Amino acid sequence: EVQLVESGGGLIQPGGSLRLSCAASGFTFKNFAMNWVRQAPGKGLEWVSAISGNGGSTYNADFAKGRFTISRDNFKSTLFLQMDSLRVEDSALYYCAKEIGNFIHPIDSWGQGTLVTVSS
Amino acid sequence: SYVLTQPPSVSVAPGKTATITCGGDNIGGKTVHWYQQRPGQAPAVVIYYDADRPSGIPDRFSGSNSGNTATLTISRVEAGDEADYYCQVWDSTSVHYVFGAGTKVTVL
Numbered sequence: 492e493v494q495l496v497e498s499g500g501g502l503i504q505p506g507g508s509l510r511l512s513c514a515a516s517g518f519t520f521k522n523f524a525m526n527w528v529r530q531a532p533g534k535g536l537e538w539v540s541a542i543s544g545n546g547g548s549t550y551n552a553d554f555a556k557g558r559f560t561i562s563r564d565n566f567k568s569t570l571f572l573q574m575d576s577l578r579v580e581d582s583a584l585y586y587c588a589k590e591i592g593n594f595i596h597p598i599d600s601w602g603q604g605t606l607v608t609v610s611s
Numbered sequence: 612s613y614v615l616t617q618p619p620s621v622s623v624a625p626g627k628t629a630t631i632t633c634g635g636d637n638i639g640g641k642t643v644h645w646y647q648q649r650p651g652q653a654p655a656v657v658i659y660y661d662a663d664r665p666s667g668i669p670d671r672f673s674g675s676n677s678g679n680t681a682t683l684t685i686s687r688v689e690a691g692d693e694a695d696y697y698c699q700v701w702d703s704t705s706v707h708y709v710f711g712a713g714t715k716v717t718v719l
Binding site: 528591595602 | 612644646648653654655656659660665695697699701705706707708709710711712713
């Protein structure tokens with residue numbers, strides 16, 4: 492059974508940094524692209540970042556460029572999102588999400604999310 | 612950047628058919644996936660690659676994609692279908708994934 496467990500969220504002041512982690516199990520992690528998708532309270536889904544199975548290709552939403560960095564450790568089956576220069580509008584539930592294949596495929600598994608609150 | 616347009620809400624009586632549209636410039640040239648998100652839960656894919664159903668998704672759910680509109684159709688609607696539905700594409704021009712704003716389906 493696929494399991495994705497996010498951690499690292501919390502309350503942070505504007506301008507601060509957080510590193511989100513997603514521990515994956517139940518599948519061969521290196522074979523699948525992974526994504527971060529966020530959802531502000533009461534709002535819709537918003538794609539954040541994606542990374543290919545070997546980590547060689549990464550893509551970011553415009554709001555994430557220059558501030559967020561997606562990475563992965565295939566030996567530890569863990570996905571990361573380093574978030575710097577955080578803004579109030581980055582407050583959201585951040586989901587770790589696995590694609591069906593290795594990139595440009597639909598998402599077939601989601602974690603339960605980790606909540607990020609940016610506030611002074 | 613590429614924009615997907617969904618109606619904010621759709622209301623449907625039990626047993627009837629719900630139609631949810633997702634509009635985008637030549638979206639028929641892209642591959643569309645649909646996700647269902649029930650309150651308090653993570654999303655789940657209900658239609659992928661325009662019209663395919665993952666295992667476990669009832670055949671009441673169907674999808675199509677042509678021209679400037681992709682459509683998710685839910686036939687014989689049940690109370691349990693009440694949820695938010697999102698369309699998603701990969702935009703190769705901006706190299707971004709894009710989600711529609713979501714459609715809330717209310718079962719009357």
